[in-house]
Amino acid sequence: MKSKKKEKSLIKELDGIRSLKNESIDLKELEDKMVKLIEKAAQYYQDQLDNNMAQFYFEYGSILVQILEQSQDSVENSLNCVEISRNDRELKNTQLAFENLEAAKTIIRNRLDKQNIEMYKLQEQLQRKPFQIMIEIRSKINETELEMSLILIRIGDLQTWREDYKDGLLNFYAALDILKNSFNYKELSAVHFKIGNAILLQNENGCEKLSLSHLEQSFRYCYQQFFNKECDIDLSEKNLSKIVIDNDLLKMLIEKMEDTYIQLNEVNACQKEIERWKSSEPILQQEIQYLGKISKQSQEINGIQIKRKN
Secondary structure, three states: OOOHHHHHHHHHHHHHHHHHOOOOOOHHHHHHHHHHHHHHHHHHHOOOOOHHHHHHHHHHHHHHHHHHHHHHHOOOOOOHHHHHHHHHHHHHHHHHHHHHHHHHHHHHHHHHHHHHHHHHHHHHOOOOOOHHHHHHHHHHHHHHHHHHHHHHHHHHHHHHHOOOHHHHHHHHHHHHHHHOOOOOHHHHHHHHHHHHHHHHHHOOOOHHHHHHHHHHHHHHHHHHHHHOOOOOOOOOHHHHOOOOOOOHHHHHHHHHHHHHHHHHHHHHHHHHHHHHHHHHHHHHHHHHHHHHHHHOOOOEEOOEEOOOOO
16 A cells, blocks of 8 residues: 555645746755656656556656757857757657657546536536535536646747747647636746747747737736736837836736737838838839830941940
């Protein structure tokens, strides 16, 4: 029989690692701690796909994604041997991150399937089962769905880091679909921001307008999270510079929207210039044809001898 004391010790150690993620601790040190903890957890649960292993896989995968994101922001080393070593390490971390996040996703999906089946059976037996049981199961399903959304967001982060924006967006949108009817304003704000940012990085036609719609939603949810009320601030381009708000995260979102509007205006100006040239092209073609006809005429125009260079 498994020791509950041992299990509590594993969870306590995992919570300790989670709390350290928000501090200025070396991520490599956290990775080493997480590797040892996963080994102990797998030995305890005796099944790599045990329901309880999901949280361990998720935290390990998340740490690896953070390490990859941090390496992208760090100064590149110009020495080839160092660069090759760094790339090999990144390739290994990328593969490990995918494996762990996908393992967590598989476990959570299986748990969610079982919970939904249980809910379906209870609905059929509603007359014979207490309504409170259904509420409890619904609550568990909501918790499991939140776990799934966080995994999808982290996989999306990893794919965005790899510049695989299409698949990254698919995972972000899948997470948003789960969260859209929740009151988890923190995660709703985060996923809208990640979608808006990935759309800009993808850099397809119309990306600025679509990105701005998600950045605005990110701001509104973030505002609701901090002030516990709906945001009624005018977020139009002309009003952004007038907004005064005492919150660093909201200020960052305003700056992001302002930068995106600048990019949108530059794109619009460029498109107008292209359209102007397109509209003047027929006139230019006529002028070119006219000059071509003159060049083929005789060397004398109106009695004046024209000397041309051959």
